[in-house]
Amino acid sequence: MSTMAAPAGNNAASSPLRAATTVGGIAMFARREFRDAIASRWFLLYTLAFTVLAVGVSFLSLSGVGSSGFAGFGRTAAGLLNLIMLIVPLMALTAGAGSIAGERERGTLLYLLAQPVSRTQVLLGKYAGLALALVCSLCIGFGVSAGLLAWRAGGVGVGAYILLIGFTAMLALGMLSVGFVISVVSRRTSVSTGVALFVWLALVFVSDLGLMASSIIFKLRVQEIFGVAILNPLQSFKMGVIVNMNASLDVLGPVGDYASHTFGAVLPWLLASTMVAWIVIPLAAAMVLFVRRQSV
């Protein structure tokens, strides 16, 4: 065996160097995760499905009012809202749920953790890589749709469309964080994916029904209904997009009316903050759970 360089970890590293090393490790994992994700079938399938549906919605939203061709950006953004609320959480939750649990099931997690890296680096690196892959996937869908819209309908309402992309990215990152929490505590991918699907079902379908039922049973006041509603990231997303399209929340009934009048100009920021909280809090929880885990 040849004589080799002394391991860098042997040095007493100063704080800035340690920080640089930590970031370097995260970047290594992120790069690998991103490369693996874009080479995977799920990425291709979701990207294709999202692109086809986004283009389809932009076409149909104008056809629906009696014309043919493509609607403008603003109308397409509104049309895409429900599609995004269905597909994007599913994409992100399942991608997140498979991340750590998949590595654990394949036995690769133990091998990675046996390297000179910390659990935080592994988790944040994987999160960053998957987040980038998801955002790329969404950008491809939105980009193709936007290209066609710009060609057929000009740039009307492009601001609303960009805000829609921003809110969609936040929704995707939030759901990815929730997926990571599920993944960290699951031993098997099948279990984590099952739980992720249940969470998706709960957020997309059950929470609306639950809120309606609770408001009747407990006779919730309008401010309480609003408070509970924005706890669901999908509702925050929906309200955020509608508000940012300069549309009135009156379409959402008394709750929307209450929100518009009570919070006024602060409302978009409140909703955006809720979305950011859905990214940060579950990711922090996943990190704590992963670091404190007794076994691999």
Place this chain on the structure above:
Amino acid sequence: MIKAEHITKRFGPVEAVSDISFELGNGCSLALWGSNGAGKTTLIRCLLGVIRFRGRASIGGIDVQRRGRQARALTGYVPQELAFHDDTRLGSAMGFFAGLRRVPGRRAAESLAAVGLSGHERKRVRDLSGGMKQRLALAIALLSDPPLIVLDEPTSNLDAAGRGEVIETLRHLKASGKTLVFASHRPDEVISLADRVLVLEHGRVERDTTPRGLWPTEKPVQVIRLFLSMAKESEAAGVLREAGHAVHLNGNGLCVAVPRDRKAEPINTLAKHRIEVLNIEVLDDMEIPGVES
């Protein structure tokens, strides 16, 4: 180089490792010997700091639980079977791990050359034989030239040729001054590589000995593995010990060290006690170091 103090690890109600302490100096090699479930793998995971445990373990004076990343920088790990994304090419895998260990890219090529894998960089991990995978794991472990190599039954999934390759590489490493800690099921490995043996049973250290202490004979030794019905294994071990043989029940048959010219003796002894031997395996022909032929 490595120090374990009262390591205890519980999984729910089960105490997988119980109050294990030992210390190993630079350039020494330690074998962890015991049956399946004796706690070898759990102890290795504790020593690497990848699972939490009670007690203390340090590598080069660095606490593996408090400063795991720094401690693992001094350690190369070789698992039972390399688990890495099968689609990855060797060159890419080496590049990734070189980045994690913060060594220059050229070290990847040097490390592959050191284990005889030069020229295979374009191959995917899934296309490698078992022996090549283990050599790849060794190449990764050697990337930053760590002073300590920890191996978890590195040859258990290999055929005789693959096993020979890996053992040969480990012998070179030992000769070059590396400290080795390895779990093994195979007496031939223990005899040829270990200076010291920790015999584990039910998570506890049953004996802290040497290969000579485990298989005490003045003659060149060959180890045979006898396969019997499970129900008869304990009885057979007792019979053979009474007859003066060094026997170890390691969860995968009975390992018996015998003089090279009397390999049939344990089988005859068992036959006299009406214990049927279903199959035998003669393990690699190796002698206890230091014993004259």
